[in-house]
Amino acid sequence: MEFISYHPATGTEVTRLQALSANELEQRLQQNQQAAQTWRQSSTSDRSALLNRLASLLSANRERLALCITREMGKLLSEALAEVDRCALECNYFATHGPAMLPLARSMNTCEPMGSVLLLSSWRFPLWQVFRVLAPTLMAGNAVLLKLAENLPLCAREIETLLADAEAPKGLVFSLLISKPQVATLIADARVKALAFSGNRQDASQVAALAGQQLKPIILELDETELQIILDDADLDLAVAAALRSRFRNAGQLGHAARGFMVTPGIAEQFVARLSAQLAEWQPGDPSLYVSTLGPLATRLQRDDLQQQVQAALADGAQAVVGCQLPTGAGWYYPASLLDRVRPDMAVFRRQLSGPLACVLRAPNQDAILDMCQDLGPDGTVSIWTRDMTQGEQLARQLPFATCLVNREPCQGSGYQSRPGLMTDGHFSIRAFCHIKRLLVSA
Incomplete structure (x- = not known):
């Protein structure tokens, strides 16, 4: 399978990218799982540092990233620039406030990261619908697998480049160019612990059914x-x-x-x-x-x-x-x-x-x-x-x-109301992909 990037303003083909093979997907899954195990042990200061680096790179490369959105999705450049800026602000927000949102490491109740989270994002906001979930999910100690819409292969590659330039641990975040059957296989894989989906209700029902068969947590942001x-x-x-x-x-x-x-x-x-x-x-x-x-x-x-x-x-x-x-x-x-x-x-x-x-x-x-x-x-x-x-x-x-x-x-409005706890003060909840762990110690 090939992913084709078109320029909506002209209707012309820009480039073609090959989908990941089964072996390539397996290698990335293994690396992502290993990175998740390491990242969950990282300090909140290390996580904040990564988000701050991402924010700086988003700001430093805002014109290039905005042009990528514009040339692949057709969004007005002024709107694309605003989208990039919003992503940088979100990374800064969780870098600054994220540690205080999580219980202290020695608390009797802690938030333990689930592990590898699969994010299935729609095409309407190529960067924002990723970073609004990515920033708090990384801050909570999880690893992330990204699957953008099929018409956004270049935006997917840009996101992966940003993470590499920000010196994210190898394998912590992958953008996956994979087919729908591969997505179904990925959802069933035991190494994927939870899902986030944004898009229409018809696709959401299919994704939720697959997640339900595996009893995996899923958060849906649906067209309304x-x-x-x-x-x-x-x-x-x-x-x-x-x-x-x-x-x-x-x-x-x-x-x-x-x-x-x-x-x-x-x-x-x-x-x-x-x-x-x-x-x-x-x-x-x-x-x-x-x-x-x-x-x-x-x-x-x-x-x-x-x-x-x-x-x-x-x-x-x-x-x-x-x-x-x-x-x-x-x-x-x-x-x-x-x-x-x-x-x-x-x-x-x-x-x-x-x-x-x-x-x-x-x-x-x-x-x-x-x-x-x-x-x-x-x-x-x-x-x-x-x-x-x-x-x-x-x-x-x-x-x-x-x-x-x-x-x-x-x-x-005050945020998406269909899932209580999904949004906190207008931001995606940092605890959305965490288990609450209770510690009881007797003498």
Whole structure:
């Protein structure tokens, strides 16, 4: 099997990398297990030193790393730079605060690292979805095996280079270019003690089933429903600005992006007009140029899937306000698009969107909003925009979602709520891959 890296802005092939053979994978597993046994005995000061070196290397190489993300995934350079900076901050955070989060070595209750952890990461944030888990997991004393999405072989190689340059112990972290059957074999291997997965629910159910057969701990970060409700008395400027950020960051390729915008009659026309005017100014361009406001999608398949959803919605009665047509020319670009008069039963609303498309659903009143949302929860987030805080709170209490926000963007929520303990103060829990060990000593 080969892993092919494409440049989404041109659609051209960049390079091909061979998948690991069975023997190569076995060698890495053995090295990773040996490194895990050694690393678990390391001091917290040694672990902090490694994370600090990683943070410095991320900062020193931010332009090169950001360009790698941009050229392999299509993310705007400004967004890719912000992603690299965020990874450096995360390493610094756990280097500084990590030791205090773990019980003292001579405590009667200690956190013992599990060993080798397999991290299966999605393609949306090539570095961030790795480092947000990698930093606390290493700080806790574990070793890590990384499996990035198949369209990111160069980013996977960059991560491995960073660890080597940071003088990480040999074998402590490996980026694995392996096939899906090899992933299944890896999950079943007794040397892999736990898993972390980020991505869609269909893939998550398969991974979780494999982990469950081995009774291995697994932490899931899943794509979730997010919705924004704009009531008649909403501050239109705030609502439109929030809509742009929640739906069009990262070219709309977000696992937690607003799926749709439910609007009531008194503000619907103004909201659609204001949002469409803003989107008309967004022009797809070379993501490596700072002047570009919208980059390409990560893969051709993703763009084709988005267009199929749009065409199905139009055939079923939705109205195209802006965009909604495949552009000509090279690359996997899709215009900033807006569909109006979408219905809750349409696939474009029911399925997770990955692309720069906003859907407006018109609700005649708040009772209709409750009916439209009834089967969307509870694993989701809704943001309600209104100047009447009492009205907003009452509506929020009746909605089925796990997280309800009033005049607050979903991305400003308090972290992922589906797994208590997964996030601590907005950070991945340092104890997620630790066993709690009790020591009882009698005279």
